[in-house]
Amino acid sequence: MASSPAPNPNHIAHTLLSRAHSPETAAQHFTERIKQKPLFLRPTSPSASDNRSRRRQHRLRKKEYFLRHQRPRPLSAREKRASGLYDLPREECKYAIFQGLHAMWIAYMQEILDLQDGKNVAVMPQAHGSKLVSADYHGALIEVVRSRCAGRVGTRGIVVRDTKFTFVVVTEKDEVKTIPKEQTIFRFTVPLPEPTGSAADTATQEQQAEPDTPKPLVFELHGSQFENRPADRANKKFKWRNVDYL
Template structure:
């Protein structure tokens, strides 16, 4: 004895709302012949873990791409050798061009190119802030006073200006590191029309053809990048 074939529930529901012909047509076109799309398999826990890891990596990559590059640490800078000065390249003749560029730079800082020689008046209030914020790479410095008598008279072009020292190259192609503490340096800035003449020569009036400055190293223990934006205060200087 065979059991009667049960009518699909969808046809029964359609017959309640539509006529028999409309119900048959809707069942055939909308339900019976409509393809059913199935996912082949569900993802395993390992697949879910991999998908989450890739999502984190993409998110991190996007975040890092929007960030500024991280500056090198002091240890990374030392290991990369950016502070090393090759001995075969530390020649006085090589850095003379750097000194010439520095002279032009200081003439612009002190407004020597836009003023007549007789109208130049350098005072601490007018140019003091510019001098302490200037860059001294390429300056010709001479040690005039120091607690170490062996450093007095050392003269050379600055090739590195650190927080506590000046590294200079002398005329004998020697690289010397001079501490700033308890040391007074002297440097000269010639007038634009007198650059090619003798720096220690005197004109007819007995006046020097260069501007002479003295720099107290103990008050100058700052990096060039820090001096550019730092506000300096007047302080009493204890002479050596």
């Protein structure tokens, strides 16, 4: 059996190991951990194909990371129409179904107009005009009072869709009608909330003393000045403008 070669005593590593260990231990560490340790070398000049594959892998990893952290792209108008996002099922377009939505809209408008137990009925354009302009009219019961198209006058229904240029309403006959806003004036009514508790007793006494009771608030909406989407109206500022009466 051949013995392992003796370590080189002039090697700097053997000299340092000899200072910390015995001669036998220093010789063993030098042979196992330094002299016989494999040395892995990578080629300094890889071929062109290796560089090309490395760049391709880098591009693929970068693309995968980008797709994983990318937000989903919003649907285009054509994709929304193709998916039927705006379609209203005919079996669900019933006037009785949307009456609950109309009741919620009334409570929403009463809160906007600061109507508390029917006492505050003074609606000022300077204070409430901007709120009415930026309000949401899904669920409003509107009626066409004036229009350049005489066939639209008298159409009455609950708004189920408020687009930029139209109101889509469901009439009492369960008919879905699309009414353009341009050159059309709409009318809607906001009833006063009923007083509760002691306020109801006070209101009853006042009604007995004064025959003229407060009536519901009636508003008219000029569609030509209202051609914007509900999301855009939320941040729209109220401005005074001259309107053309029909």
